[in-house]
Amino acid sequence: MTKPIRLMLVDDQAMVRAGFRMVLDAQSDMVVAAEATNGQEALDRLRPDPGAIDLVLMDIRMPRLDGVAATTEIMGFPSPPRVLVLTTFDLDEYVYAALRAGAAGFLLKDAGPEELLSAIRAVHGGDSVVAPSATKRLLEAVLPSLPGAADSDRDRLQALTPREHEVLIAVGRGLSNSEISAALFLAEPTVKTHIGRVLAKLGLRDRVQMVVLCYETGLVIPGDG
Known part of the structure; x- marks a missing residue:
């Protein structure tokens, strides 16, 4: 049980x-x-x-x-x-x-x-x-009034491959794994693998922090997606 x-x-x-x-x-x-x-x-x-x-x-x-x-x-x-x-x-x-x-x-x-x-x-x-849409709405509302990302945050992104970069942006836009799979023509297990690698390379805890980083670094801007 x-x-x-x-x-x-x-x-x-x-x-x-x-x-x-x-x-x-x-x-x-x-x-x-x-x-x-x-x-x-x-x-x-x-x-x-x-x-x-x-x-x-x-x-x-x-x-x-x-x-x-x-x-x-x-x-x-x-x-x-x-x-x-x-x-x-x-x-x-x-x-x-x-x-x-x-x-x-x-x-x-x-x-x-x-x-x-x-x-x-x-x-x-x-x-x-x-609730990806709610998280996105929250970030769009509060981020313009918060300090921007440090250069070190942007530098970290250089460790990503082009495909990992695409997956990160898709997560930042609030897409689910299945939606990312359809948008990027990838199998869902492959999407999960890319997300795991992004988390490891960028030292992030989870998907939420991927969204936060996207907004802080300008990969996703308020109203995008």
């Missing part, structure tokens, strides 16, 4: 945590193993055994320690759990910061139960961009 996905809920509102718990604990493949009211409490609970939690549902705006700082700290743990950011705000610069810090994606708090459950299963299964 497959082990259930062990979840931690991090939110300063008790009613929000209770609502999520009711939905999540009703699933045969999920269990809420821990809760925290702020980022610092989440770190304190995770630090002794980060591997005890598979996925953290992380609020952004909390007292004491916010979700961005907490995500940054969690990513420094050995074998850290994946982090799915939850926000009330559709276009929130804090979410962008959390994605840069290593969060696997983000979801609006008013998402329906099925969308929440699908997102959790997708992130746990290794997918990173929960």
Whole structure:
């Protein structure tokens, strides 16, 4: 029997945590193993055994320690759990910061139960961009007001082959593996191989950070694609 996905809920509102718990604990493949009211409490609970939690549902705006700082700290743990950011705000610069810090994606708090459950299963299964179009929209909104990429970020791109460069841009535009496969006339396993090589060469954690890098370096510009 497959082990259930062990979840931690991090939110300063008790009613929000209770609502999520009711939905999540009703699933045969999920269990809420821990809760925290702020980022610092989440770190304190995770630090002794980060591997005890598979996925953290992380609020952004909390007292004491916010979700961005907490995500940054969690990513420094050995074998850290994946982090799915939850926000009330559709276009929130804090979410962008959390994605840069290593969060696997983000979801609006008013998402329906099925969308929440699908997102959790997708992130746990290794997918990173929960909603590519939403992530793209977020980046388009906040990136113009943020500092540009360092020259070192652009220099890293020179390590890529022309095909890897094409795949990186396609990911940055929010295309799924199947869409990239069709657009570039590649088999899906080949697309996955290219993505793995891009991640390794550029020192990126996941697909989300590929999207972020594309926007920061100008490979994809707001409104592109």
